[in-house]
Structure formats: structure tokens, C-alpha cells
Amino acid sequence: MTNTPAEPRPQTTALPSLWDDARAATMTEPEKLLYRSNLLGSDKRITNYGGGNTSAKVMERDPLTGQMVEVLWVKGSGGDVGSIRMDGFSTLYMDKLRALKGVYRGVEFEDEMVGYLPHCTFNLNPRAASIDTPLHAYVPKNHVDHMHPDAIIAIAAAKNSRALTQQIFGSEIGWLPWKKPGYELGLWLEDFCLKNPEAKGVVLESHGLFTWDDDAKTCYQTTLRIINQAMEWFATETTGKTIFGGQKHASLREDDRRAVAARLMPAIRGMVSGAQHMVGHFDDQPAVLDFVNAAGMAPLAALGTSCPDHFLRTKIRPLVVDFDPALNNIDAVLAGLPAQVAAYRADYAAYYDRCKHPDSPPLRDPNAVVYLVPGVGMITFAKDKATARISGEFYVNAINVMRGASTVSDYCGLPEQEAFDIEYWLLEEAKLQRMPKPKALAGRVAFVTGGAGGIGSATAERFLQEGACVMLADIDATALEAVKANLASRFGADMVRVVQMDVTDEAQVTAAYAQTALAFGGLDILVSNAGIASSAPIEETSLALWNKNMDILSTGYFLVSREAFKCFRTQGIGGSVVFVASKNGLAASPNAAAYCTAKAAEIHLARCLALEGAEAGIRVNVVNPDAVLRGSKIWSGEWLDQRASTYGKDKEGLEEMYRQRSMLKRSVLPEDIAEGAYFFASDLSAKSTGNILNVDAGNVQAFTR
Structure with a gap:
């Protein structure tokens, strides 16, 4: 493997104003709030996914009194400003929010104020108000933005944060010391605004930026202007300076980086999937490589992240994998990983014990979320693919913050106790407890061959419905992309990946599994479904036809x-293999010796694998379809003509013939086979291996006993 320097980072460009006066002219004030929110959330330099919030104070007609009243519209709990819609905002009476000051008992009791927020709800809005509601309510301006731009947090996380804020912004932007979000901080903001009426915003130490105005457009433009000012200042101040203490490692070539990550990810996944199956994400963008290759990476990473939104997604600090790209010591790293992971867990448990309160929630998953690999990149693991990807994005935000703060000053992570009090906040715990129960295949990763065909795509859809991530493999690239587009549009692009693959090509198969490891971290389910069908009398069966059946239906499955x-076996958490075979593997058919023999070999291979895999929790089962015509690529070519000829039917009559031939007189559809595959892939069949499930509408010759 060749070592090469990390790619240069893209140059910083100013945030453009996307406000369209003509479009905004027809909007109500709440609609302008939505518009502003979506514009701000469209650029991750302004705020991370799910981070920040926006608000507007609007005069509305009270549905009971008919009088005009002041209403706070504010992003509700758990929303994302980039994708929020009107129903994502909470609405609250401002007079009632102001009345809460009369029941506030002091900072020791500020969490109880969240319980009063529902009493302030306007117009029976079911959207729960977030903990940041008081921060918006008590700023005496109609429009408020609270964002988490990397450039501002780099200032907020610097040792001399207050002095830097003054130096960069003068009196236009104020500064407040660290305070956990909540009611008390809302009062601090109000006090600052009243004492500094000319200020346009404030930097919150270790947290982010607040800006405000009485006009929606001006508020938006102020937010952009302040962020751009910070970005420009950092661009000037960091030019020519050493970043992260200088380079210690050189990046491997891209293919080599991905090869290392593909070996690491299943091993890590097995170690961290004890309580629930985890899904992985790999990132080797230039900003990540700059950091993982730096001399100062390890000490900076140990300080932890600063912004609360960051470490809620990433944990307070990452695990630095002991990989040396110059030595490419991947085998030694894999051997040492269990000890590294165990040490991280012990350190996290000690952090919990040091910081816990009598009423703290129980210790959560002690495994790392972020894994930094010198010369390679960053790996993240979470309960689903989207969360793993977003956790990585948050740590890139943290890298950008550390880059800025450590270059112009000393970077300061959030104090450990403060970090704990955010991570194990009872209000956050309540939010976690309200989350819906995971779907049956949540966190599972499936690999489906023949994924562009009727049975393969139906199986993928069934798995996606139950929360699995799916890698679809097929030799037909065009059909594969069409299936991917369809499924991704309905289940999300995070959940579906595709790889063009010939099951008879050993190198392609190996490469496809490496791509699956990179995409999702590992594997839980294999549905081996790629197939062909042929029909010819034995004396007309060529050796090439015989071998083609054996290559695809036997060797390919192997x-x-x-x-x-x-x-x-690398993961050590079991697995499920489902072969989509055929009734013909059990029941002979005329003029199909090659196909029937190959399918019989496939079924017997499954039995052998069930014996080998049982001790490792690997289950192997078979679904046997018969006559699945609709959506099947097998039935679109010569096979259809051949079987029609064999049975003396035309094409239109063949499906009816198969239906009438079955004991139940019913057609078998791709969705029926998918249901059988789901049964064997899921925990519904956790105690089943070596089994055959016939989904053929009944065929006495195919009875397994």
C-alpha cells in the first residue's frame, strides 16, 4: 500500500443569502418563519442536522375570545430546521409564558418548568415545546435564530472565548458564559437584551449563536452576516499556521483506506452490538483525514466535544484505533481491538460513576460511537444508518471547531460534569423513553442477490418495511438502479445500497461484501436468490447449459x-442465511434436468451450512417457490416459451395452468416468497435452522416428509 498526503480541504466560501423577496411577499409571518428555518437548515455550515432552532412572535386571533393575542411560534422538540414543516412548530401564548416567571423557584428547580409549558399551548397544538422555548420567549424581539455554526462554536470553545467575541464583533454581538439550556438561560438572555438594546445577538460559551430582529428577513441576513464575519476572521487568522500540531501520518490511497475500513467495521460491529444490532458509517473526507493524521489528534480528541448537540450524538469523546498507516498493521490492530474496546467501556463506566447523581438514569451503552483511524478516516456506529451518518457529521462539526479554536487559542471541551449533566439529563431521558419501539429488523443488514428481480426486490421491500438496511446485488446494473430509485424514494437513501455483481465471479463477490461492510458496517442476513431457469430434454442439454445452471445455482450460492x-464469524453475533430454491429441487420436472439438479444441490448445500453454522448462531433455511411468474425475470425469456411448449400451453395460459396444478388453486407472487424470507431472517424463526418452507400453493411431490 502506498502512503499519500491527505487531499487539500476545499476553500471556505461565504454563505449566500437565499432569501427571495417575491416569494416571501405572499407569506404570513409563520410562513416566513418556516421559510427562514428551511433556508438556514439547508447549509450544514450554519447548523447541524436537528440542531438549532428558530422562532417568531406573531399576533393571532384567540379561538376562544376572538381577541388578538401574541403567540410564540418556535421549533418543537426533536425537529430539524432544514426539513421542518408548519406542524413542526410549537405555538404558545406569550402572556402565559411571561406568567411562568411567577412560578419559577430558582435554578435548582428549573427542570420543573418544562412541565408548565403545555399549559401555555395555543390552539391545542399537539407539538411538544422544546427545552429551548424560554430562550426564544424572553428575547424581546419578534424573530430569533439559534444556530450552531462551526465558526461560531470555534470561538465559543476557545479558552479566551469572551475576548475573541469582543475582538471579532465588537459590541454588536455579546457573550454569555456556559449555562445548560433551560429556563435560567432564558432569563439570562432577556437580561442581556434589556441591558444591551443595540446588540444583534450573543455568543453562548461552548454552545452557539443567538441572533434576533423584529423583521424576519433582517434576522436571517444578520445570522448569515455574523457567521460569514466569523468565517472570514478565521480564514485570515489561520493562514500559514500549523493545524492540529502538524501532520504525523500520511493517508493511505483511497482503495487501501476502504480496504482497511472494510476489515475493521465488521469486527467493531460485533463488539458493540450486544444490546442491539448497530449500523456503521465510514467517512474519509479531507477534513477527517486532516484530523486523524495530525500529531495533535489524540490529545484534542481526549478533551471531548464542546457543543451539547455534538456529544449527545457522538458521546463525549471518540475511540482512537491503534492503526499505523506506515506499517499497515491491520492484523495486529484486529487482534488488539477487543482490549481497546473493553478499555473504552471501562473508561466510560468510570466517567458515569464519577458524575452520576442519585436520580441519574442507568448507565447507557458504554461503547464508543466514533472511531478515528489514522491514515484511513472515521467510522461511526449507531442504532440505524441515518443516525450513524449524522453522528459522523456531528463529529466533523467538532473537528472543524477544534481546528479553529486550537489554531487561534486553546481548545476547551465542555467540563466533564457539565457534559454528563447534559447526556444524562432527565429531560433527555424522558425524550428517549417516548421513542417508538424499534421495528423487528432495526439495526439489521441484509444482502440480497438477484435484487433487481421480482422476488429479490419484493424481499428487499419487506425487509425495509421492518427497519433493515439492504444491499441489493444483481448482474443487471440498469434494472438494479431502477429498483434502488424506487425503494430509496419510499424508505430513504440511507437504507438502500446496490452493487453490480456476478455470483459466479469470486472476486466480484468478495468485493461486494467489502462494499456492504463499508456501507453498513457488516451483515446479518443473506438472501441468496440469484437465479436462471432452463428447459430442454436431456439429449438436447448442452454441457454449457448444464454448467451455467451449476455455476449460478450451486457455485454462486456457495x-x-x-x-x-x-x-x-468476524462479528460473532450470529446471522441468517435464506436460500431461495425451488419446488424443482425436491420434485422432478420434465425437460429440466440441469435446473432441477442444480436446485437440489442448492438445497443440500443449505443443509450442510446449517450444520456448520449452528455453533456460531448462524441459521440457514430454504424457501421453495413454485411458478412465480409475475415480476420474475426468469419468465420473461426463453424459459417461458420452453415451459409453455413442454405443457402444450400458450404463454397466457401458463399461469392459469400452474394455478390449477397447485393443491390450493392459487397463484404464488413475489410478495409471498418475500414473506417466507422475512420469517426465516427475523427472530420469529430464531429456533429454526436447516428447514425448508414450501411456498408453492401445495404440491404433493414437494412435500419434505
């Missing part, structure tokens, strides 16, 4: 299963 077993 190759994809072998690679799945390797991944399952």
Missing part, C-alpha cells in the same frame, strides 16, 4: 454463502 459466513 460463493455468496462462504463470504457471508466469514463476516458472521
